Amino acid sequence: MNIKTRGVPLQLLGLEALMRRVVNPNEMVEADLKKWKSGYSGERSLDYYLNQLDDLLILHDLRLSTDAYTYFQLDTLLLSKYGLVILEVKNYQGRITFNDENHQVLRTLHQVEERIPNPLLQASRQKIELEQFLIRQGWPTLPISYFVVYSSPQTILNTSSHKVIHAEALPSKLSQYVQSTRKECLTRIQMNQLATGLKKFHQPPQLKLLQKYNVHPAAIRPGVHCPKCNKLKMAREPRYRKWTCSHCAHQSNSAHIPTLQDYALLFGPTITNEQARYFLGIESPSATKYHLNQLNLHTTGKNRGHVYHIPLPFTLLD
Numbered sequence: 472m473n474i475k476t477r478g479v480p481l482q483l484l485g486l487e488a489l490m491r492r493v494v495n496p497n498e499m500v501e502a503d504l505k506k507w508k509s510g511y512s513g514e515r516s517l518d519y520y521l522n523q524l525d526d527l528l529i530l531h532d533l534r535l536s537t538d539a540y541t542y543f544q545l546d547t548l549l550l551s552k553y554g555l556v557i558l559e560v561k562n563y564q565g566r567i568t569f570n571d572e573n574h575q576v577l578r579t580l581h582q583v584e585e586r587i588p589n590p591l592l593q594a595s596r597q598k599i600e601l602e603q604f605l606i607r608q609g610w611p612t613l614p615i616s617y618f619v620v621y622s623s624p625q626t627i628l629n630t631s632s633h634k635v636i637h638a639e640a641l642p643s644k645l646s647q648y649v650q651s652t653r654k655e656c657l658t659r660i661q662m663n664q665l666a667t668g669l670k671k672f673h674q675p676p677q678l679k680l681l682q683k684y685n686v687h688p689a690a691i692r693p694g695v696h697c698p699k700c701n702k703l704k705m706a707r708e709p710r711y712r713k714w715t716c717s718h719c720a721h722q723s724n725s726a727h728i729p730t731l732q733d734y735a736l737l738f739g740p741t742i743t744n745e746q747a748r749y750f751l752g753i754e755s756p757s758a759t760k761y762h763l764n765q766l767n768l769h770t771t772g773k774n775r776g777h778v779y780h781i782p783l784p785f786t787l788l789d
């Protein structure tokens with residue numbers, strides 16, 4: 472059962488917003504966007520196998536604090552009666568070779584060999600961080616295992632480690648794990664309590680993309696983007712309170728919502744009426760107020776300090 476469902480990662484949504492709006496996209500943004508897209512598609516393809524498993528609670532994209540300033544992130548965490556299993560999901564093409572002696576991992580693709588970070592070390596570090604986190608939260612010591620899962624069936628794996636597997640081997644690997652463990656350490660109620668507790672401690676990432684990619688706020692183009700053609704070409708028809716794209720003629724009642732999400736992803740989670748007017752390209756303060764009030768957003772402050780809080784992710788069906 473999915474307790475914390477897999478959504479599109481905020482980093483991916485943020486990079487898409489940046490690519491859509493920045494005047495001159497730099498190569499690093501493009502490369503990172505590609506990386507996040509591939510990672511997300513790999514994780515989604517794992518869901519097919521995860522859905523075949525019973526008696527598990529599944530938490531996706533869990534980001535927990537190590538201390539006041541640092542965090543660790545788990546792609547997928549499985550909770551079972553027998554303990555916890557961390558899945559570190561990788562979506563790589565080519566041949567991946569693990570060297571057990573020096574812990575080096577090499578990837579070969581199109582006859583080019585490169586060294587990549589060792590995901591087994593990454594997963595074992597996550598295990599230690601999760602153990603310490605649970606101790607800090609007062610949970611008794613629980614068995615925690617981990618697997619590195621390659622989501623693409625085309626990846627050729629060259630390793631002797633039983634912890635490195637293809638996604639299709641996941642169901643049989645987990646049943647082997649249960650058989651080897653046998654000892655139940657959590658009741659169903661405790662599993663639910665633990666899952667709820669972990670979800671409560673989840674900390675969404677602070678994106679700070681403009682800072683990270685050294686983009687000046689003035690280089691971000693305002694305007695409502697079209698959900699169909701992605702161009703910033705939607706204009707509001709005041710009489711009907713809907714948006715029409717001057718590029719592809721698509722019409723929408725809610726195109727301002729993903730645009731407000733872009734704003735929050737790039738500039739932070741609060742917006743004033745004036746900022747929304749600029750970003751949505753609406754002249755009238757009362758029309759802007761109408762749209763913002765329709766969304767039932769949490770608000771704080773008074774007069775010029777009155778701000779609307781935009782939740783992330785923030786999407787409604789068009």
Ligand SMILES: [Zn+2]
Binds near residue numbers: 699700716719721
């Ligand atoms: Zn369009």
